[in-house]
Amino acid sequence: MTKLKPWLPLIGIGVFAVLLLVVAPAVLSMHWINNLGKYCCWAIVAVGIGLAWGRGGMLVLGQGVFFGLGAYTMAMHLTLETAGPGSLPVFMILYDPSAPLPAFWEPFRSDAFTLVAIVLLPVIVASILGYALFKRRVKGAYFAILTQALAVALAVLISSTIRETGGDTGLSDFKYFFGFVLDDDANKIMVFMIAAALLIVCLLVVWQLGRSRFGELLIATRDAEERVRFLGYDPANIKLVAFVVAAVMASIAGAMFVPIVGIITPAEIGASASILMIAGVALGGRASLFGPALGAMAIGWGQSSLGSSWPSGWIYILGLVFILVTLFLPMGLSSLSGRAKSLVWRSRTAATAPAAASAPVLEEVKK
Amino acid sequence: MPTRVRDPTLQNRLQNSAPNRERPHVDALIPPLLNGTALGALLLLAALGLTLTFGQMGVINMAHGEFIMAGAFIAYLTQLVVTSSNISIVLALPLAFLGAGLLGLLLEVGIIQWMYRRPLDTLLVTVGVSLILQQIALQIFPAQGVPVESPGWLDGQADILGYAWPLRQVFTIVLAALCLAALAAWLKYTSFGRRIRATVQNRDLAETSGIPTRTVDRITFFVGSGLAGVAGVAASLIGGTNSQMGTQYIIPAFLVVVAGGVGQIKGTVIAAWAVGIALSFFADWTTGSMAQVLAFVLVVIFLQFRPQGLFTVRTRGLT
Numbered sequence: 001m002t003k004l005k006p007w008l009p010l011i012g013i014g015v016f017a018v019l020l021l022v023v024a025p026a027v028l029s030m031h032w033i034n035n036l037g038k039y040c041c042w043a044i045v046a047v048g049i050g051l052a053w054g055r056g057g058m059l060v061l062g063q064g065v066f067f068g069l070g071a072y073t074m075a076m077h078l079t080l081e082t083a084g085p086g087s088l089p090v091f092m093i094l095y096d097p098s099a100p101l102p103a104f105w106e107p108f109r110s111d112a113f114t115l116v117a118i119v120l121l122p123v124i125v126a127s128i129l130g131y132a133l134f135k136r137r138v139k140g141a142y143f144a145i146l147t148q149a150l151a152v153a154l155a156v157l158i159s160s161t162i163r164e165t166g167g168d169t170g171l172s173d174f175k176y177f178f179g180f181v182l183d184d185d186a187n188k189i190m191v192f193m194i195a196a197a198l199l200i201v202c203l204l205v206v207w208q209l210g211r212s213r214f215g216e217l218l219i220a221t222r223d224a225e226e227r228v229r230f231l232g233y234d235p236a237n238i239k240l241v242a243f244v245v246a247a248v249m250a251s252i253a254g255a256m257f258v259p260i261v262g263i264i265t266p267a268e269i270g271a272s273a274s275i276l277m278i279a280g281v282a283l284g285g286r287a288s289l290f291g292p293a294l295g296a297m298a299i300g301w302g303q304s305s306l307g308s309s310w311p312s313g314w315i316y317i318l319g320l321v322f323i324l325v326t327l328f329l330p331m332g333l334s335s336l337s338g339r340a341k342s343l344v345w346r347s348r349t350a351a352t353a354p355a356a357a358s359a360p361v362l363e364e365v366k367k
Numbered sequence: 368m369p370t371r372v373r374d375p376t377l378q379n380r381l382q383n384s385a386p387n388r389e390r391p392h393v394d395a396l397i398p399p400l401l402n403g404t405a406l407g408a409l410l411l412l413a414a415l416g417l418t419l420t421f422g423q424m425g426v427i428n429m430a431h432g433e434f435i436m437a438g439a440f441i442a443y444l445t446q447l448v449v450t451s452s453n454i455s456i457v458l459a460l461p462l463a464f465l466g467a468g469l470l471g472l473l474l475e476v477g478i479i480q481w482m483y484r485r486p487l488d489t490l491l492v493t494v495g496v497s498l499i500l501q502q503i504a505l506q507i508f509p510a511q512g513v514p515v516e517s518p519g520w521l522d523g524q525a526d527i528l529g530y531a532w533p534l535r536q537v538f539t540i541v542l543a544a545l546c547l548a549a550l551a552a553w554l555k556y557t558s559f560g561r562r563i564r565a566t567v568q569n570r571d572l573a574e575t576s577g578i579p580t581r582t583v584d585r586i587t588f589f590v591g592s593g594l595a596g597v598a599g600v601a602a603s604l605i606g607g608t609n610s611q612m613g614t615q616y617i618i619p620a621f622l623v624v625v626a627g628g629v630g631q632i633k634g635t636v637i638a639a640w641a642v643g644i645a646l647s648f649f650a651d652w653t654t655g656s657m658a659q660v661l662a663f664v665l666v667v668i669f670l671q672f673r674p675q676g677l678f679t680v681r682t683r684g685l686t
Contacts, residue, residue: 145621
């Protein structure tokens with residue numbers, strides 16, 4: 001058992017992969033495949049948030065920005081692909097048929113450019129912002145507020161540029177996905193499989209980062225930034241890497257969200273959407289490996305089922321999730337088993353060694 | 368998220384209410400300066416309470432925007448009882464202060480007081496509170512919002528510096544100035560204020576000197592939230608009063624707090640004015656939404672030079 005223990009997460013990822021990639025397509029209806037694909041996208045964002053917030057201590061309240069970068073990059077490409085070479089997207093024709101395509105749209109006709117941009121754009125934005133903030137030791141609440149302000153700014157910017165980005169109605173009605181017809185069930189399953197596979201890859205990346213020296217430094221930075229600095233490391237660089245990786249994950253998720261859901265609007269990337277992304281991570285357990293992904297899927301499920309059938313109740317539930325989880329389970333549901341274990345363990349050992357009761361706290365932090 | 372119609376941006380609304388546009392010969396610099404001052408006054412009202420609670424307790428109250436909303440709805444409810452808008456708005460100011468203050472007190476006693484050791488987590492808790500308050504407001508009041516009638520004595524324009532200035536903007540500025548003066552005097556000359564300042568500077572030492580810091584915290588929270596209520600009354604005269612109105616004030620208000628230096632009233636005043644004017648100028652040159660982006664960039668650049676904001680509490684501790 002002790003030999004097996006370090007590999008348990010890997011086995012977990014394997015089981016998860018089988019469930020998503022083999023069992024789900026075989027069992028679920030198209031409707032649920034599509035929904036599950038959407039949850040996978042939110043789960044990818046959540047895995048990134050888990051890295052930045054759970055392990056790095058940076059509360060990223062504006063992941064909608066990077067989600068939006070990826071989503072709009074993909075949506076612009078798909079819109080152009082649907083419109084066909086040389087012609088304008090439909091919404092632009094409706095607005096003003098004579099005006100030329102805005103210059104920044106032009107490169108997104110290229111498949112390769114789009115794919116590179118999905119990764120590179122968030123890297124550039126997150127690097128500049130992260131470098132500017134972390135180097136000046138802006139952290140904690142300041143950092144959280146600034147990231148959220150950025151999300152609000154981007155959403156407002158997009159909703160006000162109707163001619164260039166479609167404004168509040170967003171971009172929709174995509175017919176092709178890199179040459180594949182999106183209306184086809186087989187292709188829909190393929191798109192879902194890509195999203196699910198990307199989620200697995202992100203989990204593997206975070207697992208590997210967690211095992212590495214970098215992962216240890218990241219957690220050390222979260223818990224005692226000054227000590228890390230005194231040891232000769234620059235915490236700014238460590239945080240920057242985690243922030244950029246989280247941003248790339250959010251962008252990839254946004255890019256997959258577009259062909260799966262078929263529409264992207266500023267409402268999906270603004271402040272409230274960004275907060276929804278945090279909710280899943282908080283619920284599942286921000287510092288664990290699977291917690292953020294599973295929590296995000298649960299919130300995603302609630303959002304799409306309860307959110308449409310009982311919208312007012314869903315908001316109350318969401319609010320209560322924030323309040324109750326933060327008050328009573330700051331490390332999320334994934335800390336429940338550890339807590340239960342430590343309770344049993346404490347009651348067993350209380351008679352012999354009362355001092356040992358402090359150990360479970362340590363264990364919780366390590367996760 | 369349920370897709371709700373987003374209101375036009377804050378500064379758009381302020382600009383729409385300004386009649387200066389009708390005078391093309393006006394020097395281009397003056398109107399945004401005046402608009403910016405009015406917007407800054409509103410931001411100051413919204414940010415004063417935040418900076419108090421943030422500075423003293425490290426609590427990041429995301430529900431502060433909903434306290435503003437509560438103030439605006441209280442102004443509406445007062446108008447239902449006292450139909451004359453001339454009187455009701457005057458009555459609404461203390462009522463909104465009390466109402467929003469009590470909401471804040473409830474939040475402190477019910478939730479925040481258990482979380483003082485985890486300041487970053489207060490942000491998440493209050494996000495939940497803000498979602499719930501918004502939803503409650505949405506269920507009580509019509510979704511499209513309620514009209515708050517502007518009193519007759521605010522309809523005109525004042526001639527200041529040779530420019531017609533809408534009285535509603537003047538009212539906001541005067542209100543902000545009065546609140547600021549009252550708060551500053553309260554902090555400076557009363558024993559409560561002295562205790563608050565002591566707690567902000569050094570909580571442990573204050574406690575050792577016999578100051579009941581928890582009680583002080585509660586009073587600060589009450590006053591800070593109450594100020595949000597007053598801001599809400601002012602906001603109800605300028606823009607619409609609906610369940611979503613808090614969300615558009617909270618982020619600019621936080622930017623003001625961050626740029627001004629946490630817990631620093633002096634800094635908050637300057638930052639609010641600067642952010643207000645910057646937003647107005649940017650909106651004049653580009654668009655209202657681009658202005659938000661530019662203002663954000665400006666704050667980030669500013670933090671490069673003063674990462675702790677304009678003014679800081681000097682300390683020898685590591686930050």
